[in-house]
Amino acid sequence: MCNCDTGGDDRRSCYPSSLTDEVWAVLEPLMPVRDRRKGGAARRYGDRLVLDAVFFVLRSGCQWRMIPRDLLPWDAAYRWFRTWAADGTIDRVHDALRDQVRIQAGRQADPSAAVLDAQSIKSSEGGQARGFDMGKKTTGRKRHLIVDTLGLLLVVMVTSASVQDRVGGREILQRLAARFPSIALVWADGGYANSIVNGLLAWAKEKLGLVLEIVKRSDDVKGFQVLPRRWVVERTFGWLIRHRRLARDYERRTVNSETMIKLAMIRLMATRLAGQTVQWSNTSEREAARRLTVETHLAA
Structure with missing residues (x-):
């Protein structure tokens, strides 16, 4: 059931992207608590x-200025988007949901293994x-992602597409080690073990205490191939580009690109925790889901 009530008598139209009551019940306890003692005018639009x-x-990929008028003014939506990104609200909500999903899946909140990969994506003209x-x-x-073994986002870093995987990998591994x-x-994949930068694997082990294990594609197999462990992060990329705003990078700043990726994962995780089902749309995702189910049963 979709309820777009703003808190008063004014009822807003519902769209396919609107939060259901079940998903909002998951998100509401994680949103910042307003301190009315600080004074100031009451907020006109609810979280x-x-x-x-x-x-x-x-979800739609539209410009901010094209937000339907029966939702709220575009500048108010963008202002809160930037505010929650700057004050850490989106990070806190994302991390809390990830911990809940991991615990619900029978895992520890703190992961012990991860998967690294990068995806080049076209961007609009100009920008950072x-x-x-x-x-x-x-x-x-280029989107550099590190996910856990469930495909949940741990660290994201958006750079220019000209940044090589090995260079970006070194930076994002440092962020991973600091946070987890x-x-x-x-x-x-094999791109992180190129002989030109012979010391990446040794550097990760010596400086960060991380074992970087390379999963290579077989030269005997042509076309699409589901690779052990690597399919997890590839599936995460598939989740992201279902959102039209992420099918191409439209953001002027890389920090906004990273925030949009986190928001996509917030929506996905909240939907799972609300008990709503996820429909697999293609063969590779169905195969990935089947393998995850098998691995979960074996681990149990």
Whole structure:
């Protein structure tokens, strides 16, 4: 059931991107508590309505100025988007949901292993950190992701597409080690073990205490191949680009790109915790879901 009540008698229209009552029940306890003792005018728009507007932009891919008028003014939605990103609200909500999903799946809140990969994506004209990926022949940006073994986001870093995987990998591994000291093993593809930078694996072990294990593709197999461990992060990339705002990088600043990725994962995790089902849309995702189910039963 969708309820877009702002808290008064005014009822707003509902869209497919609007939060259901069940999903909002998961998110509401994690939103910042307003301190009325600080004074000032009462807020005109509630947190749920603001999130509905932000998720409308994320799912539809529209410009902020094209938010429907029966939601709220675009500048109010964008202001709260920037405020929650700057004060750490989005990070806190995201991390809390990830811990809940891991615990619900029978895992410890602190992960011990992770998967690293990068994805080059086209961007709009101009903006911060825009370059050309010679390998993928793509002009835009690169998303460096580290996820846990469930595919949940641990660390994200958006750079110019011209940044090589090995260079970006070193930076994001440092961020991972600083935030998640419990992680000891990271899987990655062969691009992170190029002989030109011979010391990446040794550097990760010596400086960060991380074992970087390379999962290589078989030269005998042509076309699509589901690779052990690496399919987890590939599935996460698939989750992200279902959101039209993330199918191409439209953000002017890389920090906003990272925030949009976190918001996509917040919506996904809140939906899971609300008990709503996820429909697999293609063969690779169904195969990934089947493998995850098998691995979960074996671990149990």
